Amino acid sequence: MDTHGGNIYRIERDYNIKKEDILDFSSNINPLGLPPELKQTLIKNIDKIKNYPDPDYADLTQNIARYNNIDPETIVPGNGAAELIYLLPRVFKPQRALIIAPCFSEYALSLKHTGTEINYFKLNEEDFKINLKKILKEISKNYDLIYICSPNNPTGTFTNINIVQELLFCAQNKNTLFIIDESFIEFIEGWRERSSMKLAPAYHNLFIIRSFTKFFAIPGLRLGYCINFNREFIRKIKSIKEPWTVNILADLSSKILLNNSVYAENSLALIKKEKQFLIGSLKKIEQLKTYDSETNFILVKILCGTKSYELKEKLLKQNILIRDASNFAYLDDSFIRLAVKDRKSNRMLIHCIKKIFTRTP
Amino acid sequence: MDTHGGNIYRIERDYNIKKEDILDFSSNINPLGLPPELKQTLIKNIDKIKNYPDPDYADLTQNIARYNNIDPETIVPGNGAAELIYLLPRVFKPQRALIIAPCFSEYALSLKHTGTEINYFKLNEEDFKINLKKILKEISKNYDLIYICSPNNPTGTFTNINIVQELLFCAQNKNTLFIIDESFIEFIEGWRERSSMKLAPAYHNLFIIRSFTKFFAIPGLRLGYCINFNREFIRKIKSIKEPWTVNILADLSSKILLNNSVYAENSLALIKKEKQFLIGSLKKIEQLKTYDSETNFILVKILCGTKSYELKEKLLKQNILIRDASNFAYLDDSFIRLAVKDRKSNRMLIHCIKKIFTRTP
Numbered sequence: 104m105d106t107h108g109g110n111i112y113r114i115e116r117d118y119n120i121k122k123e124d125i126l127d128f129s130s131n132i133n134p135l136g137l138p139p140e141l142k143q144t145l146i147k148n149i150d151k152i153k154n155y156p157d158p159d160y161a162d163l164t165q166n167i168a169r170y171n172n173i174d175p176e177t178i179v180p181g182n183g184a185a186e187l188i189y190l191l192p193r194v195f196k197p198q199r200a201l202i203i204a205p206c207f208s209e210y211a212l213s214l215k216h217t218g219t220e221i222n223y224f225k226l227n228e229e230d231f232k233i234n235l236k237k238i239l240k241e242i243s244k245n246y247d248l249i250y251i252c253s254p255n256n257p258t259g260t261f262t263n264i265n266i267v268q269e270l271l272f273c274a275q276n277k278n279t280l281f282i283i284d285e286s287f288i289e290f291i292e293g294w295r296e297r298s299s300m301k302l303a304p305a306y307h308n309l310f311i312i313r314s315f316t317k318f319f320a321i322p323g324l325r326l327g328y329c330i331n332f333n334r335e336f337i338r339k340i341k342s343i344k345e346p347w348t349v350n351i352l353a354d355l356s357s358k359i360l361l362n363n364s365v366y367a368e369n370s371l372a373l374i375k376k377e378k379q380f381l382i383g384s385l386k387k388i389e390q391l392k393t394y395d396s397e398t399n400f401i402l403v404k405i406l407c408g409t410k411s412y413e414l415k416e417k418l419l420k421q422n423i424l425i426r427d428a429s430n431f432a433y434l435d436d437s438f439i440r441l442a443v444k445d446r447k448s449n450r451m452l453i454h455c456i457k458k459i460f461t462r463t464p
Numbered sequence: 465m466d467t468h469g470g471n472i473y474r475i476e477r478d479y480n481i482k483k484e485d486i487l488d489f490s491s492n493i494n495p496l497g498l499p500p501e502l503k504q505t506l507i508k509n510i511d512k513i514k515n516y517p518d519p520d521y522a523d524l525t526q527n528i529a530r531y532n533n534i535d536p537e538t539i540v541p542g543n544g545a546a547e548l549i550y551l552l553p554r555v556f557k558p559q560r561a562l563i564i565a566p567c568f569s570e571y572a573l574s575l576k577h578t579g580t581e582i583n584y585f586k587l588n589e590e591d592f593k594i595n596l597k598k599i600l601k602e603i604s605k606n607y608d609l610i611y612i613c614s615p616n617n618p619t620g621t622f623t624n625i626n627i628v629q630e631l632l633f634c635a636q637n638k639n640t641l642f643i644i645d646e647s648f649i650e651f652i653e654g655w656r657e658r659s660s661m662k663l664a665p666a667y668h669n670l671f672i673i674r675s676f677t678k679f680f681a682i683p684g685l686r687l688g689y690c691i692n693f694n695r696e697f698i699r700k701i702k703s704i705k706e707p708w709t710v711n712i713l714a715d716l717s718s719k720i721l722l723n724n725s726v727y728a729e730n731s732l733a734l735i736k737k738e739k740q741f742l743i744g745s746l747k748k749i750e751q752l753k754t755y756d757s758e759t760n761f762i763l764v765k766i767l768c769g770t771k772s773y774e775l776k777e778k779l780l781k782q783n784i785l786i787r788d789a790s791n792f793a794y795l796d797d798s799f800i801r802l803a804v805k806d807r808k809s810n811r812m813l814i815h816c817i818k819k820i821f822t823r824t825p
Contacts, residue, residue: 112518122515158471
């Protein structure tokens, strides 16, 4: 069982399928692929690896600041969102944390290293949406740190800004820090209006984590960032953060990526169309319950008794890799997660799933 | 004052000198520059950034294992040596550490985050060599962790394997862990015979840290590793290490770098010749005490009262950047550190230093 999607290396080793031949629905990467301008920029600048990265990451934070229309002083760049997910608990040493789950497994893993007591707020399997009244009651119980992943991996749900604001207000009164992982935010139509970034100037307990990995299709390059409006918190994070964690190619890619509105528009159009196709097709398969998604991946529950790992194994015979979602908290081996890909791949996936369920009585 | 050398970004911002125009003697990078084969490999494989790195880094550890003729299971790769320097104290939570100093400042910085009591063993300014009798006495005082940088940054001294073995033996009897930072080992002639790697199978308390940054001239790419022969220690490190810290371009560069014996030989030949030239020239300047060096940088003490920051400022007027070494423990503002570069640059440096000291009465 893999901890994460996208481990095509293990599939190559264990199943003898060449990495290049795997149709990977297990990692939630933009199906539009690398922005071509990025490739050109990296090739042109490849010589720069002979220099250390700027330890202050001045250009990088400036580019991120402009993209989000915020002060560079509120930004801490990281070696992927993962560095920041692990860094924040080390800095703030929470004694008790609350994780709204099912969600990305790394929050809990990072808290194990700080000896934090981990509590979960369970989302209802019916639609995985937050029940405001229940969660407000839970938040009032004096946590040091609360996590929300929004859009939420693996459920595809999004927590609206008005709900986030109520939670933040309640948390602030309790001196509770609040991490919102917006790694998938740019896949949402109208995301600038819907992001919790707007709340950051007023709520200094809010940390927003962002990733370049998913939307810009560069998981191998490693780039993410964190935003918080409390100067003292930022100073503390920077004093504990290791030097040079972002490599120089990731650093210099920010300019070309964050100014590429054509790529962003094309991505959203592609995702919209393909998500509609994929969800529409999946909903016609009676052995599956397909959840709606606000982002670029879809959670699916198998209703007919076939286990997630069985379906994964069967699809691998067709070189298709899906995410067995059974190791997410509160999910079981009836859940799988599927990335939205291009039409040809999506058709292939639907075709193979249908075939499997037609054969299985 | 910069914490480290190589911060050409701050020089560009503060002194209005273009990064590209700086003659950088402050960072200890191989003057041979990027291996040309590496550039070609990176350009050919640039598309791979669309994939996550292998979370097990199987090929990377295999390549490092072959290079050192050891078992891949003894290796933990990292995002530069820096990741490992910060990771080890987090994993082993030492209460009392001993640092043989002056040395690289990041050991002490990393220990501040773990609340470790930091003790220093001071090397004598005469030659910065270890006095075996004195240090054995010090080691017997029950430390949890001891650091040696060898070749030592910034002194250029090297601790011979027979001395290391005595220290390791004594430390092992006291259950003391031992970190040897060999980030500059490949700059030493006959380094394979002289590295402490040979001792690792017998001394399970030994952690060797290595870096690709310096010898392969790739500080922007970020790649290092750590070696230890205790399976339980390695398991513990891996359980606490964050996922995907090494980017995929650094990962795939290992093969081409570690199999490049021509580059290695040419580097050693160049360093030998240029170090001889630079040390020879510096020793003729009576205002300086120039220390001998076993590696690719040279420690120099200014004897005439000019301060290290004054000399740095004066040389910057000629676009030459040197390392003001005053912030190393037990060094003061009479110390500078100089990287060995190509003949043209070295001549320029000597010319400018001579001119400065001729003018100063």
